[in-house]
Amino acid sequence: MTRTSLRLRLLGGAAVAIFLALALAGIGISWLFHQHVERREAADLIKLAEQVVAGLTLDSTNKPFVDPPPSDPNFQSIASGIYWQASAPGGTAQSPSLWDQSLPRTASQTRAWSTATVAGPFDKQLTMVSRRVQPDVRATQVVVRVAKDDDEMQDALREFDQELALSLGLLWLVLSLAAYAQVHLGLRPLLRLREDLDRLRRSPIARLSGEHPQEILPLTQAINALADARESDLARARRRAADLAHSLKTPLAVLSAQNRRAGETGDEITADGINRTIDAMGAALEAELARARASAARGAVAQSIPHDVAEGLVAVVERTEHGERIAFSIDLDPALRVPVDGTDLAEMLGALIENAARHARRRVCIGSLGDESGTPILRVEDDGPGMDDDAIARATERGVRIDESGTGHGLGLAIVRDLAEATEGAFRLGRSPLGGLLAELSWRAADE
Incomplete structure (x- = not known):
């Protein structure tokens, strides 16, 4: 089963939800603004149309004429984009801006002002208001139309939509960053819980603290009961x-x-x-x-000084049958500390030193060095026959009992391996520069 990050799932869900919400809000705002602008445009045209109606009269032949005409000078320029027209059975009066064109008829003209978007003269799309009026006591009705080119209004609406989309995009980015901060703060208690669980894994006597949010406390209590x-x-x-x-x-x-x-x-x-x-x-x-x-x-929280432990062990091994003929050298910093109990360290080093003394020819060295991360590594090496690479590989494979490898390095090394694993350490065998077996012990720092 593919593992997924809870943080990524929350952030992805928040980003998608915010995007959908802002997209719907953008569509709604754009629609409302378009409606508002179109209503304002229609209201302005109706005011101009009322000026046409105010000067509208009929002659004896029922032909309409407007005196005075609307005051907007754009009505006097040909193809200016704004037009008026009054149509009656006896003829038509229109603005000079129409020249030889005419405004289209709509499907219905009522006694109230109606608004429509039509294809007008000079290949332009127009917003047009129209209605039927009765200028005098005669039953003759005149259709009054006033129209304006839509290009300027549509350009303004497009600019607004673009600026709105840019603004909502920036808002989405800001809200997504806020969601990231919220998710990070919301998941921080889980980080503390993971640290507590790591301490519990290292030490059976450790327990999860009670300094967690109320939503996590039932989980910590259940884990503590299980521990x-x-x-x-x-x-x-x-x-x-x-x-x-x-x-x-x-x-x-x-x-x-x-x-x-x-x-x-x-x-x-x-x-x-x-x-x-x-x-x-x-x-x-x-x-x-x-x-x-x-x-x-396992899990014991203690420290020991390898220098003191090694000196005590060498003092004992030197009096044994194998140790009395061996020259021991201890190259350990007295200030060096390792995160393991002194008794357990003595058990491991004692087995390694005794094993080295049993197989060495003349020399056994106990020392230390630091790896790339600064973690100290304890080393015990001898100048004996050692083990070949195949034997070392078999002896260090996980699940293989070293005491059954038949190399002569038996039960003592198995005990060292078990104690190293129990104390969260590492045990490695290799070839020593002295020619014999090299045994290394290391423990990672607690903050790792």
Whole structure:
């Protein structure tokens, strides 16, 4: 399923909704303005037409004439764009601006002023008002028409529509930016919630804070209840695993003692097989105890000083059978801190140092360096035979038990891997410049 951004969905919906609203508003405003301008144009024409009616009379032949004519000088210029005409059965009177043309007849002329848009003389579109009038007591009716060219009005309406569209476009942009700010502020509590969830993922004892909006509080309360249940289940599981491991150590010790007695009686083959089985079971128990410690280490908020831990471990390993012939060098800054409990760090470094001492020829180095982001990396390396690239690749694959790789670097490295993963760290094996195995431990900073 394709993941979509809630922020983009909200912003997209807001932008579309604002666009549709402004488009409808623009259409409505344009229509109202057009109606207003057309009514004003018709009102101005009616005033001119009333001047025609005021001077309208009929002669003895029922031919109309207007005296005085309307005062607008444009009526005197040919094809000026404004015209009047009075038509009766006896003839027609019209403005000089019509020259040899005439205004078209509309479908109906009533006793009230009517407005129409017509095709007029000189290939122009006109707005025309007309009505029937009776100038005197005679029953003769005269149709009075006054018309004006639409070009100027239509140009003005087009300019208004363009300016309105530009204004609404700018308004859409401003409102879209306001919607972005609103969405950003509205989703900010989810960012705080994500940070709380990340702390909860790192530490089972952490809980989501109550400083969230009321709409999110039911979710945070449900997650906290789930975290409480998870912590209780983990605690019970760790206790049961530890109890099981400890309960099996005593029967294994008894079985080992009985096996030694069997060997003393001369059944060395059987005793040797039982002894290997006991060693394998003991290793499995030690591994389970280490995993229990790793589970307990997960989420623990602490710091330790690698320099002090390494010095204490080297002081112990130097007294062992393998360590007394090895030269140890510690190149660690006493001010260096790593975000892991001292006991867990000692468990990991102890396994690495002991493993290096067992396989080194003459030298073991414990040091550190920083990566591109400044995160410290602890290194333990030796000058022994090391591991080839294929063995290292198999040993570092996810899900592969290093103690089953058959390379001689066994249970200790598996414990280191489990503890590193439990403390949000990284464990890597490689080739050392000294010629042997290189083991690296690193932990990302909490703000990453």
